[in-house]
Amino acid sequence: MAKIGVFVCHCGENIAAKVDCTKLVAAMEGHPGVAIAHEYKYFCSEPGQESIKKAVTEHGLTGVIVAACSPRMHEATFRTACAEAGLNPYLCEIANIREQCSWVHNDGEQATQKAIEITRSLVEKVKRNNELQPIEVPVTKRALVIGGGIAGIQAALDIANAGGEVVLVEREASLGGHMAQLSETFPTLDCSQCIMTPRMVEAARHPKIKLLTYSEIEKVEGYIGNFNVTIRQKARYVDMNLCTGCGECILKCPAKKITGEFDCGLANRTAIYTPFAQAVPNKPVIDSDNCIYFKNGKCKACQRICPTGAINFEMEDELVELEIGAIVVATGFQVQNTALYGEYGYGRYPDVLTGLQFERLASASGPTGGKIQRPSDGKEPETVVFIQCAGSRDPSKGIAYCSKICCMYTAKHAMLYAHKNHDGNTRIFYMDIRAAGKGYDEFTRRAIEEDGAGYVRGRVSKLWEENGKLMVRGADTLLGRPVEVAADMVVLATAMVPQPDSKELGKTLGIGYDEYGFFNEAHLKLRPVETATAGIFLAGTCQSPKDIPDSVAQASACASKVLALFSREKLEREPIIATNNEATCSGCWGCVLACPYNAIEKKDLTDRAGNLIRRVASVNAGLCQGCGTCVTFCRSNSIDLAGFTEKQIFAAVMGL
């Protein structure tokens, strides 16, 4: 005989303001199988949990329903409480009467009726729940960090310094990411290279970090603690073991007019190249799309000059398979394509630049050695106009979000320019100045007060060339009049967007992403570094626009999550797994195809003499994640899911 306890939580006023909890309790008290029903203001609190535990032992409950918030919030809390009182945790279920009821309805009476139905449905389900035992799985203590920018490097170093093994994968030929491209960094104006390159070297030399540059993730299988990852190491055509990084080949390469990615198109590079002078590893790679030998079959100048014979044109991509316990995704961002803003003339006028291009101009490692010069004629600009929100916060161009870093880097650009061109003028068109962060507001004030940054509140409507000047027309909304500025250079604070293939990677990893392609965290406030897929964590701008301090902080948070995982010998997994009824299975293998985790195998059914009778599907409990995809696919309903069996679901539906 079932003895179910129903505990109705007010959630402060969140539930009680709409749902008549007393009425709900009364309705449940009369329901068959319900032994007790109580209400309380906060069941998740210490006294609330204690009262549930007490009721379990005093009444010998065989099942517990907590009618409260979403199970995503407190299912674990209440199941743990039940376990502490000696009840199998899987005999505790949550009736969600907050997100699915009180929060979304206005009519109190109807909301109460719905809460009764939701709770009743779960009571019917829990009557058919079985005691389940967690499954133990081993943990591979090796982390994979995807992306070798500052976030990836930080996460890798933190994990490695604590003794964990790390595989750091970077798809470009060198570590560094966007931070390596920056000149100085706000709000302290320390040189980006000076703080970044030592980290790159540290990561590359660390005995616990295996570095795979020029590599991409090909395939990810498995689950937390037990991922199988296939990594494609792209052919560099340069043998890393033989190459000494002398650079003779780069000097000799005749294909010299290839647009350099690292300098954002402001300088050219050769076909065999290192992305930048401080690259790690500091060994070149051949860009086969632009190499004369790969295009015409003739040249091999680099091969002839190489003193160690490191050039190998026959090299092919290699696939590396690794066992991985946890994955940190730190794939970073891209700058939005400014061609969207025809009115700002990017691409048409060489002196209209993106913020990242300006970084290269201002950087001591950049094409001008840090002199701010116009790309068109090499002259020092006398007036520079900065246009903020050139892409961000503009739903009409497809991006509603704030890119977060542009207010700060524009102030920094104005400052850097003022420091290098003492007589120069700056005009910054802005919508708002968002400078929330330690030392940030002080920084923008300093730009205005000490370095004469000329802020104009308003948008730019048009930009054109006239007598060698870039004419910028906009509005000064504070003065309520139009403004026209004759500029020598215009810098667009372009939006931060996800990597163009981030959705692809999301699908490969099995993690969610938003409409833009930024990866989704498990909970924006309470689980900001976890993804909904256990064992995969997010660091840096692949999740949302962030500055360096935030990226680094999140990377360290990821490392702590990974290390917490690695601190355990075994993992306990939810026993929510599928089982197949071999008597009714017809062996169509639809489930095998449908299973995203390759958890279903083909099994031979034989007679006593060993002759094959039939082949049926069989679920590998270690691989099954309990997603239920196979259950929905099986036309004969031969597959059932523990914790969500057909009988339980049917009873829950009929209880409505």
Place this chain on the structure above:
Amino acid sequence: MSIQQQYRSRAKELLQDGSVKMVIGYGEGTTATRRRPIFITNPDDTDRLVLDAACKTNLAGYLLREGLLADQKSVAIFLSPSGVRTINILASESQLSSAQVVVLGFQIQGDTVKALEGTKASDFSPLIAKRKEKRKAQPSHEMTRKLEQMTPAERFAFWEGEFSRCIKCYACRAACPMCWCRRCVVDNNQPQWVNTSSHTLGNLEWNLVRAFHLAGRCVECGNCSEACPVNIPLHLLNRRMTEEVLTAFDHYPGADEHQEPVLASFRKDDPETFIL
């Protein structure tokens, strides 16, 4: 030589030289326009085979009778193009091996029957590919169009009326070559998802569950409607579903035997129009 004569001698040869153990074909029925399936193992009986414009039933389902193909021997079978597509689907769903099936292909055009070249199911792939394009270009059937123009309430009333005649005899299931489950979902009474008694809700559940189970698998052979003793136009549901998977996923059931099931396979470039 008439096509009937031609196929009779072909069947005889196949049985005589031992390349097949049985020929499944059509024989005389109870009336002049009805044909019934016959199963011939003796070469001398092949004169009983009939092939004319009345041979409409899709015979492919008989290949799945338990044990028939278990001895790895081959069986020859009279099949129209939709029958060949059925073989492809059954092979892709691992219910038979197409290597064991010798196809005696034919096509009915009005009152005449045309022979189709080929003996293996894969021989007909170019023909099936052509039919796919034709199906894509084909305007909706008159009745399908009429149903689509109805309001949801009118459409519901229409099907409610049609299904009210259903007596749950499951003849549609027995006739359908795709209904090969060892245990049908409606025969599972723990829990009893689909009500067994014949009333509006249960009838609706049964017929819609069957339509969904055929999504991306139905070859529109018409066996279900033919079998229905109370003349429910079941093919209309399946026809609608076929158009749906064809436009949404470019999936034409039974195109070849390596086709992946439409509801269990996933393409990374899927437009995912159904996700809000």
